[in-house]
Ligand SMILES: Nc1ncnc2c1ncn2[C@@H]1O[C@H](COP(=O)(O)OP(=O)(O)OP(=O)(O)O)[C@@H](O)[C@H]1O
């Protein structure tokens with residue numbers, strides 16, 4: 001491989017990490033509250049509210065059922081509106097975020113559902129308000145599970161970021177496509193793929209470790 | 218004496234997908250300040266439902282639950298939360314936060330009440346001292362035994378200085394020895410802090426050990442209520458009889474043999490009175506069941522005896538026991554077989 005390609009791969013790694021980081025961060029900023037909302041407004045829960053639950057639930061399901069590639073294309077005008085461009089690393093963050101939000105929301109919801117109902121009952125009997133129960137009882141109890149879910153989500157975003165390369169995003173995915181597919185340079189293809197796999201595994205493992213360290217049971 | 222809880226004709230009907238089930242039917246009772254009040258009944262009788270109406274974890278369908286004269290149903294959310302600071306509850310499953318240390322768990326009710334951090338910690342430490350777990354404050358509940366977890370739950374329940382402690386099968390997950398320790402702790406707290414305690418259980422031994430009064434719930438209805446001693450000595454309802462009678466009595470040998478139950482409550486248990494009976498009167502009885510235990514060297518318990526068919530002999534025997542200071546109650550033959558049948562079915 002030429003020096004040029006090695007440099008390109010190096011900056012590709014950096015771009016991939018940037019995209020993953022920002023998209024994961026933004027998707028949690030929106031997905032976490034959505035997940036909490038889905039959980040809290042469902043039947044028999046703290047803030048039971050059918051209309052809210054139904055609307056959020058349908059929106060999340062719709063978003064999730066779109067294949068990511070389709071979402072990428074559909075979002076081009078929106079991406080251009082937000083970032084001023086529809087190609088490049090920065091632009092990829094938009095569809096990655098949008099694609100990850102529903103996954104994050106459902107994952108958060110299911111982590112919260114794992115919390116023992118007895119804990120909520122105990123908190124209620126102590127005279128805690130619904131908000132207090134959410135913040136001081138349910139979220140702490142769900143933390144290990146939330147971290148485990150976060151590891152999966154970040155790894156998924158990283159995988160998706162490779163796909164974003166298809167429509168002009170940066171990162172390793174774009175390199176794999178350009179050199180590996182269009183120019184048929186096998187060594188570049190395999191190097192980038194290996195790097196992607198290693199990165200996914202590292203994220204997954206460190207997430208698991210973090211969750212395990214946090215789990216007191 | 219003040220009344221802590223007053224239940225007036227309480228009904229509770231669950232409605233699940235069109236299926237109605239009435240778990241409480243016309244329950245009226247009072248819980249007095251400072252007493253340990255037991256609620257006992259078979260599984261599914263409605264005990265948990267009943268205790269959960271006391272802090273309005275469950276709304277009643279009709280009737281009233283008054284707490285120091287206040288109708289819980291009329292409280293607004295914020296008022297209800299404030300009332301709940303005064304009614305603590307412990308559970309069969311302990312319900313501790315597993316991701317928080319022991320002391321952080323005990324601090325929870327104080328945090329809800331808005332107590333500042335330092336005062337919270339101090340108070341929580343004091344509570345842990347009461348339950349004898351001051352050394353475990355930094356430990357996570359996963360590393361505690363069941364008995365220790367329940368102690369943490371008790372410390373947590375006491376932290377808000379409640380007026381009442383509700384216990385829903387608080388000892389059912391524990392072995393008899395640890396159950397005894399927890400019950401001792403509860404009765405100590407009852408004495409020292411003048412805390413009213415309501416205990417739900419399906420074990421007669423629990424009621425016997427620490428309750429002052431007991432209510433017997435049977436299929437959602439209040440079957441009987443009274444002083445524990447009284448109910449033990451003379452259970453009137455069939456539900457009470459089922460609970461009070463020892464399990465699995467032998468079948469009587471004859472259809473019309475008379476059965477009696479003798480109860481000794483610490484007064485005369487050291488005497489070998491069956492031997493005395495034989496010696497003094499020359500008459501024999503058949504022991505169908507005996508349920509006795511020694512508490513601090515004093516015997517408590519009861520026996521079901523089958524007497525000879527001759528009525529004269531029966532009179533002599535009954536008189537003998539009564540003269541010995543034991544309480545004697547006649548038992549219907551059917552009551553015993555009903556009780557034994559229930560036991561067989563379970
Ligand atoms: N949420 C509910 N919806 C419908 N039925 C219920 C509900 N909760 C309890 N029940 C029913 O009400 C009855 C009484 O239940 P409860 O839990 O009060 O019994 P219990 O006396 O506490 O029994 P156990 O000793 O097994 O705990 C049961 O038949 C139960 O099936």
Ligand SMILES: [Mg+2]
Pocket residue numbers: 264265266386
């Ligand atoms: Mg129960």
